[in-house]
Amino acid sequence: MRLSAPWHWYKLDSIHTLQLLTFFVKRTEQQIDASTEHFKNNKKEDFIVFSEEEKIGQSVTHYEGLDDMGWDLDKLFTSHFPNLQRKSAFLTLYAFLEHELDKLANKLKDEISHPARLEDIAGNGIHRSFSYMQLIVGLKIDKSDNRWNKIYQINKLRNMIIHSDGQLSADETARKSEEKFMAILKSHITVRDGELVLELTFLPYVIQQFDALFQFIDGAIQLKFSTKRSKKKKLSKKKRGSTKATNK
Template sequence: MILKTTAKNWFTNYLCPTIDLLLGFVVSTENQIKGNIKHFEENKKGIVIDQGYPELEQYVTEYNGLTSDGWDLHSVFGEYYPSLHRRSAFLTLVGIFEHELDKLCEHCKEQFNLNDSLSDLSSRGLERSTEYLKQHVDIATHKNTRLWCDIKKIQILRNSFAHQDGKTFNDNGDIPQIIQHVKENSFLSIDDRSEVIINEGYLEYIRDTYFRYFELLNNSLQDKLKNA
């Protein structure tokens, strides 16, 4: 029999198994990236570009239609493409966590027989769900913690990837939260186009950061349930 998910068992019976599944997703993503890099190293080939004259012949490396006379192939296939792959996984992870926190708010509405719904609030994303938990469920949302600060930086970086190609600036100038986040996080770097590069380890960092923050929320929720 499948146990119904409630505010009381949401963390242990639902979120923790989901976190385990997301670890598998992260590992699978990184393994695919490593496989792609290995395929590049093993299948790149040297070719001759014939300019019509023997003295103008060029010896270049070619892979997947790109040649080393026009591209830094090691940078493209060893850094840029892997970062693009991780971008997609990054957006997926953050979207899942936002969805799961919305679901917690729905469970709380049912658990405590609340009249107001999450959709009644005008904000969006984690700001909306945490505000609902604070205002209507009346639990601490731990916004004075380092975890929340880190999540806010993750959210800002997510928005940059979604809307401006991961740039560290917008029309108003540099985005200090992104620049600071890169400086603080060894799994991020910035390339010569001022785009953030996601390196191996960052996806696991996201998973762990959200999990630990949700753990704090659950502790607050369980305290309220004990006193209800």
Template sequence: MIKKITNWHRFSFNMQSEHFYNYIETMEGSIESHKNSLEKRFEEQSKDIKDPAIKQEFYEHAFLDDYHDLDKTYTLILRKSLFISLYSFMESELRSIAKNIEKQNLTNKKLADFNDRGIYLYLVYLEKTNKININISKENRKKFKEYNNLRNYFVHNDNNSINQKQYDKLKILPYLAFEKFPHKDYTNYQVEALEKDFNPHYLNLISLFFDELFKGIEESNITL
């Protein structure tokens, strides 16, 4: 019975994560389609221009702003929005599991007893209070911490620069590109791009995390 119940939660999680994988494919396909359409328009409108220098001048005058908006601004907005949704998905799933276990009164501790918030509250409750083993590497734990910091930056401080200390931690995240702003005595950074594989990689880590969490729950003989 325990495994059947846990497997139902696993099935539900897998269905939702599959939805995100499909959305990523659709979103990235749309971005690529818009790029191809823009490039096709440029080639069509410049087909009679023989001089490469004039052709480049025409591109810069008529298409550069549109391409920049598509390749930088529009793409970054879409990928940031998806990243924040993935973060909320992970937090929501953890909250649901933690509250479900809390109702069983397996310990005398309640979620409200802790000072932690969000994902870290649920991790403390599951791992330390209920002794559920989540077998993920230290490197991936560091990544999750920096995904949390990146999410907070996007939500609360997106217009501010990233200092050197913050950058040194965030650069552990793959497929994340920064723009550098050197000053006389210090250097600031801003997120320049989330590359195409940024969100798929993050979703893969989330899936790996929950796979290990469900295993840990089953090994602890805790029902959901």
């Protein structure tokens, strides 16, 4: 059995990486919970006197060198920082997706011995890899499929985070388009003060969609190479039969 063959890609490679990413997401959420709890349990409150004579003072909450005279500490440590951590983890997940689809496209190129390279296809990122598998390899993967559409939504979200730090556009027309798009992912994302906030369910949702896409592509690979695999199995059986006859 040739383990490097593309028809073994999902079961022997990608599925295990997805398991590692699931663990990575779990640890990320544990770190977020631990950081939030540490803030809640260790913030201090003092009373600062500005004028003894006029009896003017103020109660100030501080934590790790920051205070609520300059920052909204509760918002900072229970919303802003967790969102930053989830954004960072999301970009890591997305980078894996791009790498995995590029790797698969090149694996398929080697299998069919086609002269066209991935770099020869117009576009970039996941769109280029997907197009290569469609146009050059001939996989039957329709871009109108819902599994691809969900990945496309994730791609749009990634671009918003990369190019505008997850802030909704100031342009009214663009903002309406973004809000319409956000409504599709409302179970996993909210908008607060014009900023996208990734909720607890978002990262597991992303991995779930990656897995669905990979299974979709794997099905097309199995279909594409089913005849080739059948021929190889028959040849392998003939060789084994020939070896047994010789040994007798």
